[in-house]
Amino acid sequence: MAQPGLPIEALPAWALLNGIAFPHVKVSNIEGKGFGVVSDGELKPEVPLMTVPNNLILNAQAVDEYAKEDKNFKELLDAVGHHSARRDILLFLLVQLVLASKKHQAPVGVSNPWKEYIKFLPKTVLVPTLWTEDERLLLRGTSLESAVNAKMTALTAEFDAVREAASSLPSWNDVLWPYNEEQGGNSSASLCSWILLDGLYRSRVLELPKSGESMVPCIDMINHSTSASAYYDENTMDEVILLPRPDIKILSGEEVTISYGDAKPAAEMLFSYGFIDPEATVESLVLPLEPFEDDPLAKAKLFAFKDLPKVHVAHDKGGSAVSWKSPFAYLMCVNEEDGLEFRVLQDSEGGRQLRVFWREEDVTDRIEDFETLIQNHEVPTLIKLRVVTVVQERLQEQLERAQSFADTSSLPIGGVDLVRDECRQAASLLRSIEIGLLEVVIEDLEKERRVLLADANVVAYLGSMETAESDLVGEEASNEAEDFS
Numbered sequence: 001m002a003q004p005g006l007p008i009e010a011l012p013a014w015a016l017l018n019g020i021a022f023p024h025v026k027v028s029n030i031e032g033k034g035f036g037v038v039s040d041g042e043l044k045p046e047v048p049l050m051t052v053p054n055n056l057i058l059n060a061q062a063v064d065e066y067a068k069e070d071k072n073f074k075e076l077l078d079a080v081g082h083h084s085a086r087r088d089i090l091l092f093l094l095v096q097l098v099l100a101s102k103k104h105q106a107p108v109g110v111s112n113p114w115k116e117y118i119k120f121l122p123k124t125v126l127v128p129t130l131w132t133e134d135e136r137l138l139l140r141g142t143s144l145e146s147a148v149n150a151k152m153t154a155l156t157a158e159f160d161a162v163r164e165a166a167s168s169l170p171s172w173n174d175v176l177w178p179y180n181e182e183q184g185g186n187s188s189a190s191l192c193s194w195i196l197l198d199g200l201y202r203s204r205v206l207e208l209p210k211s212g213e214s215m216v217p218c219i220d221m222i223n224h225s226t227s228a229s230a231y232y233d234e235n236t237m238d239e240v241i242l243l244p245r246p247d248i249k250i251l252s253g254e255e256v257t258i259s260y261g262d263a264k265p266a267a268e269m270l271f272s273y274g275f276i277d278p279e280a281t282v283e284s285l286v287l288p289l290e291p292f293e294d295d296p297l298a299k300a301k302l303f304a305f306k307d308l309p310k311v312h313v314a315h316d317k318g319g320s321a322v323s324w325k326s327p328f329a330y331l332m333c334v335n336e337e338d339g340l341e342f343r344v345l346q347d348s349e350g351g352r353q354l355r356v357f358w359r360e361e362d363v364t365d366r367i368e369d370f371e372t373l374i375q376n377h378e379v380p381t382l383i384k385l386r387v388v389t390v391v392q393e394r395l396q397e398q399l400e401r402a403q404s405f406a407d408t409s410s411l412p413i414g415g416v417d418l419v420r421d422e423c424r425q426a427a428s429l430l431r432s433i434e435i436g437l438l439e440v441v442i443e444d445l446e447k448e449r450r451v452l453l454a455d456a457n458v459v460a461y462l463g464s465m466e467t468a469e470s471d472l473v474g475e476e477a478s479n480e481a482e483d484f485s
């Protein structure tokens with residue numbers, strides 16, 4: 001479906017009609033960033049640069065309110081929605097998108113400001129879920145490789161579920177998925193529209209102090225900067241306001257920016273907003289972790305852990321502090337002989353529960369805290385050594401993968417499988433940030449491993465293992481000798 005558009009010059013008129021005031025700023029094109037908000041005069045501290053009425057905020061509650069006025073939409077929302085605020089908002093926007101692109105007014109969907117506002121939104125966003133398949137190959141070896149693949153699978157499944165649930169509603173079938181050209185032609189909703197709306201939502205949603213996860217027209221035209229000049233808030237009338245930062249002077253003609261989050265890693269920025277801020281001072285990355293293939297307790301560990309097993313590493317470039325965290329790596333590295341046990345217990349309602357025991361204590365609710373729990377092991381430093389080794393090996397594997405895909409010149413440029421320059425640059429920046437981060441953390445882990453290897457208890461333990469092994473070899477040798485004799 002082609003997304004309907006309105007020129008940005010028409011935005012002030014739409015804003016005026018809908019009660020949005022922005023007397024001292026205007027929305028214009030900003031090189032390399034799409035639209036943005038620019039100061040249009042002298043800005044006074046504490047005087048809002050924009051004020052958006054509460055009735056324009058789009059959140060789950062607002063979608064419910066729209067549904068109350070429109071029984072057809074309520075029918076659709078009840079069949080498809082109420083899973084999450086995001087899903088309800090996406091469904092509402094999908095309907096606006098389809099209705100806005102129809103040549104003839106369909107007998108569904110009450111008129112609302114978003115039906116017009118959606119026409120001002122960009123036709124695409126540079127988030128990787130909206131990259132072409134070839135462009136997504138650029139992400140191989142980065143932490144986004146598996147995350148984006150998983151998201152694409154999830155979006156496809158989500159859209160199929162929406163379609164399936166809505167298929168029982170004949171009136172919506174005709175509007176969302178018309179069978180032939182005459183009924184609307186290319187105005188049917190498709191997986192592409194769903195992926196576009198997901199990208200628009202992810203890159204524009206705000207966390208408001210009172211209204212929660214929301215989309216706010218016009219405020220969502222403001223770009224990000226680490227040295228932001230403004231911030232948003234909700235006032236006593238529940239309007240959303242944009243205020244200049246108290247300590248910052250915004251000159252006429254200067255871009256007004258907000259912060260999308262100071263500590264967001266490069267991968268998250270690219271995933272959520274389609275760009276990486278080169279000014280960010282904290283770098284971090286999250287990698288999936290898999291239990292040892294030969295671990296007989298692997299399945300039970302995964303089941304009991306509940307969260308996705310992962311490693312999180314970070315480097316504060318300013319303070320040069322390196323950190324890593326992986327509660328699952330601790331669980332991975334303890335076994336039956338250390339005192340780990342899984343028991344299936346019957347609860348009072350007759351159900352069965354998998355419980356986790358560490359040294360005879362039920363620690364099911366502390367499964368994320370094996371870093372502390374191992375302290376009552378005979379040689380906690382030995383377990384720590386195993387964990388550090390596992391994490392270091394996982395990072396090393398990722399580093400080698402990232403390095404092996406660093407040369408992307410074989411990917412097609414232009415033609416049918418267009419690989420846009422912006423995607424190439426973003427992926428290459430992400431890869432070099434992640435390679436740098438992995439190298440620093442691996443080096444730090446190596447130092448930690450050396451210290452642990454020199455620990456007296458570890459040395460004694462490893463020494464005793466060596467003796468036991470040489471006894472075994474000796475025994476085997478004598479068996480062999482016996483055999484040969």
Ligand SMILES: C[S@@+](CC[C@H](N)C(=O)[O-])C[C@H]1O[C@@H](n2cnc3c(N)ncnc32)[C@H](O)[C@@H]1O
Nearest residue numbers: 033034035203204220221222223224273274275
């Ligand atoms: C909330 S919208 C801001 C308005 C947007 N520029 C537009 O044209 O509608 C967020 C999107 O703006 C762009 N953006 C924001 N800050 C940026 C920056 N510092 N550098 C590059 N792009 C930026 C990204 O495409 C991001 O997904």
